[in-house]
Amino acid sequence: MNETIDPVWAWAEYQPTAHEPWDVRRAAHLFRRAGFGATRAELHAAVEAGSAATVDSIMQSTTEPSEFLKEVDALATATLATGDVQKLSAWWAYRMLATPAQLLEKMTLFWHGHFATSAAKVDDAQLMFAQNNLLREQALGDFSALLLEISRDPAMLVYLDSASNRKAHPNENYAREIMELFCLGEGNYTEQDIRELARCFTGWEIKREKFRFNRYQHDTGPKNVLGESGKFGGEKGVEIVAAQDAAPLFIATKLVTFFVMEEPQPTEDLIAPLAQELRDNDMQIAPVVRRILSSNLFCSNMAIGRKVRSPVEFAIGFLRSLEGSTNSYELAENLKTLGQGLLYPPSVKGWDGGRTWINSSTLLGRSNLIRHLLDSDKTRFGRESLADYLRSQGAQKFDDVIDLFEETLFAVKIPSAARDRVRQLAGNxxxxxxxxxxxxALCTLPEFQLG
Structure with missing residues (x-):
């Protein structure tokens, strides 16, 4: 389908029309993709403000208030004191639920899937916490700077065995992944480039949970990496990789897949204007994210409802759209059961996403998760019971409840037959x-799995 999409039209700024108006449906789509969801009141305020102003507000809301930071830092300190990485997953789930800076947290999740590092191997809460903060600090900033920092990040050094990279036996793991999965993609480097780049990283290690360069273990000889020759160290190696023409195209493609649509895969022609935007802005991420969220393609029916919700989007979106709170530890455990354990990606490739989120087992798990949230005495909606909260939102009859859910939580319309079945369940x-x-029942409909 995207072969017929005009790139000029796709990335031009969306202007509401009679056919594609700026309405609650598009506002909800924006909040789902740029964050985890919004309440009915937030959606109606966004419609009133207009599309451009709403995107501006989302892009500007990337600094968390000091009171919130104090709260999450105190929780992190208590969590780290236990040394239990699984409790750190719960801390992050809480942060996603409570943050006023949703785009910042969504981008932190994006980078966690991109620079995938699993606590199953690292098994150090402090290192995983430090990496999580690094991703958040650099989430919308300079990609080249983020790439260098993640290359020297202790959790990454442990995960890809780079901390044991010695001049006598260079370890090629990180050199391969920085080119294949983090920056360039297959076909844009050779096996010789991997071997040469691995030599650049020799002597990089960890001392007292911090990065350290051991000059005695560094290969000081000349290297040839991606056509450049010299007695490079790791920093120069990273710089050479980030400067390749393939880098902005690779990163822009990942961003479009994350924010716009997973199928069909975007073509190089479609991505080219965004890659150029990255080049023109010295690999700054925020301008290209803004352009994506403001675009015709993003606001079109080719994007709305065209992604399968990840477990995080499914659960956090359900709660955030209804001002929900719950036991974060149980929530994190449920996310892990559904295949998206925070801080536990399955491999260095991260999560495959898309249709792989859905199978008979995960559909049952999603159903059980919603049931658990509804039945748990730890779950509140706007600090009230579900019934009281829905009444406070003007949902007096069950048809009102269905309308509220369709408005805030569904990317596509609820079929009339499904409405009838749910209405029967509600009874009189x-x-x-x-x-x-x-x-x-509403949250187990096939339509609810789309975001």
């Missing part, structure tokens, strides 16, 4: 249990 009693049954 209006009791809390019937309401939970009906809400659970």
């Amino acid at each position: 009693s209006g009791g809390e249990d019937k309401l939970k049954d009906a809400v659970h």
Whole structure:
């Protein structure tokens, strides 16, 4: 399909039309993709403000208030004191639920999947916490700077065995992945480039949980990396990789897949203007993210409802759109069961995403997760019960509840037959249990899996 998309039209700024108006549906789409969701009140305020102003607000809301930072830092200190990395996953789940800077957290999740590092191997809460903060600090900044910092990050050094890279036996793991998975993609380097780049990284190690350069273990001889020759160290090696023409195209493609659509894969022609934007802005991420979120393609029916929700988007989106809170440790455990354990990506490739999120096992798991959230005495909605919260939102009858869910949580319309089934589940009693049954049924519809 995207072979017929005009790139000029695709990345031009969206202007509302009668056919594609700026409405609640598009506002909800923007908040789902640039964050984890929004309440009905936030969506209606966004419609009133207009599309351009809403994107501006999202892009500007990337600094977390000091009070929030104090709260999450205190929680992190208590969590790190336990040394339990799984508790750190719960801390991050809480942060996603509570942050007022949703785009910042969504981009932190993006980079975590891109520079995938698993606590299953690192097994050090402090190192994983430091990497998580690094990704957040650099999330919308200079990609080249982020690439250098992640290359020297202790958690990454452990994960890809770079901390044991010695001149007598260069370890090629990181050299391969920085080119294949982090920056250039297959076909844009040779096996010889990998061997030469690995020599650049010799002597990089960890001392007292910090990066250290051991000059006695560094190969000081001349190297030839991607056509450049010299007695390079690791920093110069990273710089050469980041300067390749393939880098902006590779990163822009990953951003479009993350924010716009996973299928079909975007063509090089479609991505070219965004790659040029990255080059023109010295690999700054924020300008290209803004352009994507403001674009015709992003706001079109080719993007809305064209992605499968990841487990994080599924669970955090459900709670955030209904002002929900819950036991973060149980939430993190449920996310892991569904295949997206925070800080536990399955491999250096991260999560495959897309249709791989959905199978008979994960669909049952998603159903069980929503059921658990609804039944748990730790879950509150706007600090109230579900029934009280929905009434406070003007949902007095069950048809109102369905409308509220469709507006805030569904990327596509709920089929009339599904509405009828859910309405029957709710019954006429209006009791809390019937309401939970009906809400659970809504969240297990195939349409709810799309974001």
